[in-house]
Amino acid sequence: MAKKKTTTTKKKITPKKANLVVSKKNKIILGSLLILFSMALFFSFVSFYFTWQDDQSLLSEFANRNEQAKNLLNKFGASVSHFFVYKGFGVASVILTILVCITGLHLFLSLDKKGLLKKWIWGLIFMIWISVALGFLADTKPLLGGLIGYEMNDFLKDYTGNIGVVLILLFGLVFILVRFFHFTPEGMAHFFKKKTSSLKSELQSTSKEASDAIRDVQESIKKTEKETPVVLDTYTHKKDIPPLKEEKIILDDFEVTVPAEEETTDGLAMEVEEIVEEQEETDNIANKLVEDFGEFDPTLELGHYKFPTIELLDQHGVTGGITINQEELEENKNKIVDTLKNYKIGISQIKATIGPTVTLYEIVPEAGVRISKIKNLEDDIALSLAALGIRIIAPIPGKGTIGIEVPNKNSTIVSMRSVIASSKFQKAEMELPIAFGKTISNETFVVDLAKMPHLLMAGATGQGKSVGLNAVLTSLLYKKHPAEVKFILVDPKKVELSIYNKIERHFLAKLPDSEEAIITDNAKVINTLNSLCIEMDNRYELLKHAQVRNLKEYNVKFKSRKLNPNDGHKFLPYIVLVIDEFADLIMTAGKEVETPIARLAQLARAIGIHLIIATQRPSVNVITGIIKANFPARIAFRVTSKIDSRTILDAQGADQLIGRGDMLFTQGNDVTRIQCAFVDTPEVAKITEYIGSQRAYPNAYELPEYSGEDSGTSIDNNISERDILFRDAAEVIVTAQQGSASLIQRKLKLGYNRAGRIVDQLEAAGIVGPFEGSKARQVLVPDFVALDQLLNNERS
Numbered sequence: 001m002a003k004k005k006t007t008t009t010k011k012k013i014t015p016k017k018a019n020l021v022v023s024k025k026n027k028i029i030l031g032s033l034l035i036l037f038s039m040a041l042f043f044s045f046v047s048f049y050f051t052w053q054d055d056q057s058l059l060s061e062f063a064n065r066n067e068q069a070k071n072l073l074n075k076f077g078a079s080v081s082h083f084f085v086y087k088g089f090g091v092a093s094v095i096l097t098i099l100v101c102i103t104g105l106h107l108f109l110s111l112d113k114k115g116l117l118k119k120w121i122w123g124l125i126f127m128i129w130i131s132v133a134l135g136f137l138a139d140t141k142p143l144l145g146g147l148i149g150y151e152m153n154d155f156l157k158d159y160t161g162n163i164g165v166v167l168i169l170l171f172g173l174v175f176i177l178v179r180f181f182h183f184t185p186e187g188m189a190h191f192f193k194k195k196t197s198s199l200k201s202e203l204q205s206t207s208k209e210a211s212d213a214i215r216d217v218q219e220s221i222k223k224t225e226k227e228t229p230v231v232l233d234t235y236t237h238k239k240d241i242p243p244l245k246e247e248k249i250i251l252d253d254f255e256v257t258v259p260a261e262e263e264t265t266d267g268l269a270m271e272v273e274e275i276v277e278e279q280e281e282t283d284n285i286a287n288k289l290v291e292d293f294g295e296f297d298p299t300l301e302l303g304h305y306k307f308p309t310i311e312l313l314d315q316h317g318v319t320g321g322i323t324i325n326q327e328e329l330e331e332n333k334n335k336i337v338d339t340l341k342n343y344k345i346g347i348s349q350i351k352a353t354i355g356p357t358v359t360l361y362e363i364v365p366e367a368g369v370r371i372s373k374i375k376n377l378e379d380d381i382a383l384s385l386a387a388l389g390i391r392i393i394a395p396i397p398g399k400g401t402i403g404i405e406v407p408n409k410n411s412t413i414v415s416m417r418s419v420i421a422s423s424k425f426q427k428a429e430m431e432l433p434i435a436f437g438k439t440i441s442n443e444t445f446v447v448d449l450a451k452m453p454h455l456l457m458a459g460a461t462g463q464g465k466s467v468g469l470n471a472v473l474t475s476l477l478y479k480k481h482p483a484e485v486k487f488i489l490v491d492p493k494k495v496e497l498s499i500y501n502k503i504e505r506h507f508l509a510k511l512p513d514s515e516e517a518i519i520t521d522n523a524k525v526i527n528t529l530n531s532l533c534i535e536m537d538n539r540y541e542l543l544k545h546a547q548v549r550n551l552k553e554y555n556v557k558f559k560s561r562k563l564n565p566n567d568g569h570k571f572l573p574y575i576v577l578v579i580d581e582f583a584d585l586i587m588t589a590g591k592e593v594e595t596p597i598a599r600l601a602q603l604a605r606a607i608g609i610h611l612i613i614a615t616q617r618p619s620v621n622v623i624t625g626i627i628k629a630n631f632p633a634r635i636a637f638r639v640t641s642k643i644d645s646r647t648i649l650d651a652q653g654a655d656q657l658i659g660r661g662d663m664l665f666t667q668g669n670d671v672t673r674i675q676c677a678f679v680d681t682p683e684v685a686k687i688t689e690y691i692g693s694q695r696a697y698p699n700a701y702e703l704p705e706y707s708g709e710d711s712g713t714s715i716d717n718n719i720s721e722r723d724i725l726f727r728d729a730a731e732v733i734v735t736a737q738q739g740s741a742s743l744i745q746r747k748l749k750l751g752y753n754r755a756g757r758i759v760d761q762l763e764a765a766g767i768v769g770p771f772e773g774s775k776a777r778q779v780l781v782p783d784f785v786a787l788d789q790l791l792n793n794e795r796s
């Protein structure tokens with residue numbers, strides 16, 4: 001597997017490198033030009049101070065070739081310096097040369113632009129401050145501060161006087177010290193503490209020396225006392241001991257410092273050094289990198305990418321909100337009350353909430369009414385209202401009321417435009433926000449795909465599944481940059497998702513060797529799913545190495561430059577796998593797709609791979625237990641039977657929907673009825689066109705290479721190990737003169753893997769030619785006679 005990894009990364013880097021080389025050349029040229037230019041400026045500025053008086057008269061003679069200036073760079077130097085030094089910032093103009101030089105170095109070495117901007121801003125602040133300060137301090141020498149310094153001083157003095165200018169300059173100084181040099185009062189205190197403590201230790205050492213000296217003196221006195229003859233009068237002796245007095249003087253001198261020594265040794269006044277948290281080395285480097293280059297920006301490669309505009313979406317004739325039909329409301333209310341009255345159910349309160357397609361009548365029954373009684377009247381109420389799609393929610397979770405949903409006579413289309421423009425969607429701080437449509441109370445319904453983490457969509461044909469898928473994809477296209485999310489689209493119907501072909505190099509991911517980014521061949525789906533499993537394993541490895549728990553944390557760490565790209569780390573986009581007709585896939589490939597899908601569904605949530613599978617046939621052999629267990633978020637469009645509804649939602653209700661995007665969404669327990677936003681194919685085409693016409697990545701996002709068992713890498717012509725259906729398969733191929741695994745699959749009713757293996761054996765036997773990409777293999781045997789001959793020869 002490690003091998004595979006390296007091959008894929010290599011492949012990925014090559015095209016980008018080629019792209020970089022071109023721009024790098026230009027950068028080197030421009031960079032060196034700027035460095036040399038900065039040197040020219042520097043020499044001009046410096047020599048300007050010695051030659052400006054001589055050269056001043058020549059400034060108007062620039063075009064005159066007979067005149068020569070004394071500046072080191074002649075007339076160019078004199079003019080440029082006059083402009084920047086004399087008319088500009090004075091001495092501070094030298095900073096300009098440094099800035100130009102740094103810019104040149106940035107280009108030359110292809111460094112990040114972000115740190116550069118900061119340097120320019122600070123450089124300009126320094127230039128202004130220095131020029132104003134020099135203008136103030138040396139106002140008799142205008143060349144030091146330049147015209148800008150002089151004029152600004154003049155201006156400030158007119159309004160604030162000398163003291164004002166000093167205060168403004170001081171404020172500027174404080175600003176620079178704090179923001180640029182990171183000076184803080186604590187830092188200064190710390191600095192001074194250090195100084196005083198070193199002073200103290202010096203003094204302490206001197207005091208020690210002094211006390212040693214005293215001790216020596218005392219000892220010598222004692223010695224002399226001992227040595228003095230006993231005959232001496234003690235009084236007189238005491239009287240004439242000038243050395244002792246002297247010693248006292250010495251003692252007095254040092255008394256001040258000695259106790260200080262005692263204090264410290266007793267620990268009464270203990271100095272505590274401030275603890276500076278040691279950072280991990282990687283952190284330090286990361287901080288430095290972030291400081292210099294700014295955070296890593298994954299969108300930089302397509303920095304000019306423009307998100308699709310709202311104008312690309314239609315309003316579908318809906319300009320205002322929902323129209324309320326008072327008569328209809330009153331009529332329905334009366335019918336509900338009457339029907340319930342017929343069954344002796346009294347209502348104490350009734351309230352209506354009007355949604356785009358249905359109106360919810362919330363009723364509070366009189367005390368003592370059993371809820372199950374109302375629930376059982378569903379059909380009777382439907383009959384009396386003469387309406388399809390009545391759903392009774394008894395009780396409404398968390399409300400203590402009973403809900404009766406009645407479809408509106410005139411439903412309002414919920415346009416994708418209205419949900420995309422809603423502030424709920426625009427302000428949604430989600431990883432993968434999806435605006436599905438509007439709830440029954442007309443609120444925009446936005447959910448995070450990253451939290452779901454996978455979505456199962458089912459519904460009978462023509463009820464709005466494809467529109468629902470388009471709504472999901474459109475939502476993501478409106479919110480996400482191409483660097484942040486990639487789609488893998490599986491479309492066995494071949495026509496539903498083909499409009500997304502245009503955004504292949506922006507948003508799609510595909511296998512390295514496949515030509516089409518949208519997968520229409522079921523056989524390729526298996527490879528893609530397995531490749532996704534490899535991608536998942538790779539991503540888990542990266543996460544483990546980075547010591548983070550999920551993709552979000554990983555990307556945050558990567559952006560703050562704490563992960564080294566040389567260790568294989570890279571910014572990881574979300575991957576959304578969309579399978580439009582899952583039933584078809586399960587029917588043809590069965591376990592071969594179920595296993596990787598289940599594996600992905602179980603494990604992929606943390607590493608940003610999310611699955612959306614849609615099916616028309618919500619039967620238990622399609623939505624198997626294992627699939628269901630891993631897809632807690634489910635959407636049901638209208639289905640034909642209660643059983644189907646149960647298969648999808650584990651609850652009934654989907655059979656009572658009215659179709660055309662009327663859907664139920666569940667993410668666990670409660671079921672929400674939503675009117676799916678409507679986005680028509682031409683709108684999607686406009687969006688993909690808009691994105692597709694912009695600058696793209698050189699290739700679609702490449703998934704890791706997957707060579708399945710059927711790749712035919714090791715061709716082994718072992719007759720004894722041939723499939724028992726080898727001969728039949730050979731006959732099928734020779735009859736059809738078309739060497740494809742799917743043909744064998746269909747004719748002999750085999751799984752894809754087995755058919756693939758047989759094709760490999762046919763190749764080994766010389767019956768079909770080698771693999772030719774998307775084309776069918778060539779058949780090398782013209783008819784049955786030749787086939788018999790070939791097989792007999794083999795045996796003999």
Ligand SMILES: Nc1ncnc2c1ncn2[C@@H]1O[C@H](COP(=O)(O)OP(=O)(O)OP(=O)(O)O)[C@@H](O)[C@H]1O
Nearest residue numbers: 460461462463464465466467616660661676677678
């Ligand atoms: N949210 C919606 N609002 C209004 N009309 C809708 C909505 N969704 C679907 N429709 C209508 O229903 C028609 C069929 O929708 P769609 O093509 O999405 O069905 P489907 O379930 O994907 O069908 P199939 O499975 O055959 O592809 C659309 O052409 C449109 O007229």
